Amino acid sequence: MEMRYWAVSLCLALAMGVAGCADQQADGPQSQANAGSPNSGQPVAEQPAGGQTEANQPAAEPSGKLDVQYVKEHLKTGLTQEDVKKLFGSSYTEVKAAMDDSDMWRFDIGAQEGYQSPDDQYDTVDVEGIKTGKLEMILFVGWGNDGTVETFSLYYKNKDDGRVYDYRVMPNGQEKEQAIT
Numbered sequence: 001m002e003m004r005y006w007a008v009s010l011c012l013a014l015a016m017g018v019a020g021c022a023d024q025q026a027d028g029p030q031s032q033a034n035a036g037s038p039n040s041g042q043p044v045a046e047q048p049a050g051g052q053t054e055a056n057q058p059a060a061e062p063s064g065k066l067d068v069q070y071v072k073e074h075l076k077t078g079l080t081q082e083d084v085k086k087l088f089g090s091s092y093t094e095v096k097a098a099m100d101d102s103d104m105w106r107f108d109i110g111a112q113e114g115y116q117s118p119d120d121q122y123d124t125v126d127v128e129g130i131k132t133g134k135l136e137m138i139l140f141v142g143w144g145n146d147g148t149v150e151t152f153s154l155y156y157k158n159k160d161d162g163r164v165y166d167y168r169v170m171p172n173g174q175e176k177e178q179a180i181t
Helices: 002-023 068-074 081-088 127-131
Strands: 093-096 103-109 137-143 149-157 164-169 175-179
Touching: 068 137, 068 149, 068 164, 081 103, 081 137, 127 149, 127 164
Parallel strands: none
Antiparallel strands: 093 103, 103 137, 137 149, 149 164, 164 175
């Protein structure tokens, strides 16, 4: 009888745990395109520290449509990590800058369901993915020693000429925008 009690208790605890996991939802404006598992390399809305995002930190919805203009108007050097999460959500992948191995966040914005970046270690740009519409934009955010935005770059397909562009803001605040295809 006591063994059956423990078996029933264990089953109930497992069922409650599974139901609790099913209730969790990805957050952020691009979460419909950026869901994945912790080992898939896909951005996940909730993962432990050292993974791709901060656990259990819901992000506010952006006040506008996520497009090139939104990024240019809202993302600025000096913003905190919380500020960036409020603008773009918590679905990002932590990567390293190829130039100096510094920490960066990569946001795959407007990605099709099941999209997989070709490189989840470095700030590699999936130009072909942008050109073919697998994702609309890739945003890399670089962090300073004080934990604020030091630099960022946005890669997107220009609707007028069909070319992929790189818009970036340097640590000194200088802006550059150029076609890369």
